[in-house]
Amino acid sequence: MWTRDITQNAHQFILSHISNCEENSLNVLDATMGNGNDTLFLASLAQAREVWAFDVQRLAIKNTKENLENKLNILSDSSNKYHNTNIENINEVSIKTSNNTKINLICQSHLAFTDFITDKLDIIMFNLGYLPTSDKKISTEAEITVKTIEKCLKQLNSMGIMTIITYIGHDNGMEYSIIKQYLGNIAYKDYKVLRITIDNASENCPQLFVVIKE
Ligand code: SAM
Numbered sequence: 001m002w003t004r005d006i007t008q009n010a011h012q013f014i015l016s017h018i019s020n021c022e023e024n025s026l027n028v029l030d031a032t033m034g035n036g037n038d039t040l041f042l043a044s045l046a047q048a049r050e051v052w053a054f055d056v057q058r059l060a061i062k063n064t065k066e067n068l069e070n071k072l073n074i075l076s077d078s079s080n081k082y083h084n085t086n087i088e089n090i091n092e093v094s095i096k097t098s099n100n101t102k103i104n105l106i107c108q109s110h111l112a113f114t115d116f117i118t119d120k121l122d123i124i125m126f127n128l129g130y131l132p133t134s135d136k137k138i139s140t141e142a143e144i145t146v147k148t149i150e151k152c153l154k155q156l157n158s159m160g161i162m163t164i165i166t167y168i169g170h171d172n173g174m175e176y177s178i179i180k181q182y183l184g185n186i187a188y189k190d191y192k193v194l195r196i197t198i199d200n201a202s203e204n205c206p207q208l209f210v211v212i213k214e
Contacts, residue, residue: 006206007127009196010163011041013210014123017161021047024100026122027157030054031110031148032140034131036064040071042123043103050102052117054110057131057138058088061105065093073098110148114155121155124162129170142175146182153186156213164209176207183209190214 003009018026026047030039033055043051053064065087068074078094079087087093095103106116110126126149130139152162164183166176183193196208 006165006208007038010125010127010165010208010210011038013163013208014042014125014161015045017212018045018047018123021122023047024049027117027119028052028123029110029113029117029121029125029152031113031124031126031152032128033060033064033105034127035060035133036067036105038125038127039064039103039105040067042125043068043072043097043101045123046099048099048101048123050104050119052104052106052113054106054108054113056107056109057134058091058107059134060131061090061093061107062087064105065095068095068103109144111144111151113148114151117155120157120160121152122157122160124152124156124160126162126164128165128175129167136170139170140175142171142178145175146178149179149182153191153211153213156211158213160213162209162211162213164211166207166209168204168206173204179209180207183211 023046028042028048028051030042030053033039033053039053075098076096079090091107093105128140130136192212194210198205
């Protein structure tokens with residue numbers, strides 16, 4: 001079901017793609033944690049076994065941790081051992097939920113995700129650009145994003161899904177164009193790439209890529 005909210009559309013694609021997967025069986029990457037709305041969605045999936053979320057801003061860990069604490073049943077949180085340390089000085093937090101899902105919040109560029117994850121990934125989400133509520137200068141960068149996508153394609157499991165939400169406004173569409181060009185040239189026999197857009201909306205409306213690995 002199509003909605004006006006591009007993020008919800010990405011969530012719907014993921015939900016329908018994994019509907020037949022077993023509980024606690026999937027490895028999940030949120031490449032752009034931000035305020036943790038996507039991390040929350042991914043961590044709430046019954047099928048999620050372990051979730052890794054990355055952001056270059058420490059504030060993202062704080063905001064995402066609060067978001068998860070408010071909406072999930074948390075069993076343990078590794079940051080509790082740092083009693084006197086401000087959360088904004090902690091680079092990595094591991095959280096366990098009552099559904100037995102492990103969530104790792106990591107302050108690092110997504111480009112470094114292979115330093116933390118050796119398993120194959122079943123679901124990957126990118127929500128590019130900047131955090132509307134934060135410093136707009138801290139934004140995803142086309143070159144780093146494409147290098148990370150390239151690594152993600154290799155680490156994606158067979159029948160895995162990757163969604164990439166791109167915004168045109170923050171760099172006049174440069175990141176979007178580079179990603180479109182890159183994904184348009186990956187092997188058709190190995191990956192299927194969808195691009196979802198609204199044809200009769202403004203040229204600047206966000207664009208969603210959905211990549212499925214064969
Ligand atoms: N998914 C988020 C949510 O649900 O709130 C929104 C993400 S926001 C549009 C984009 C985020 O990407 C920002 O928080 C920004 O700091 C982060 N970012 C920028 N460059 C990054 C990089 N190289 N690695 C990881 N995150 C990055």
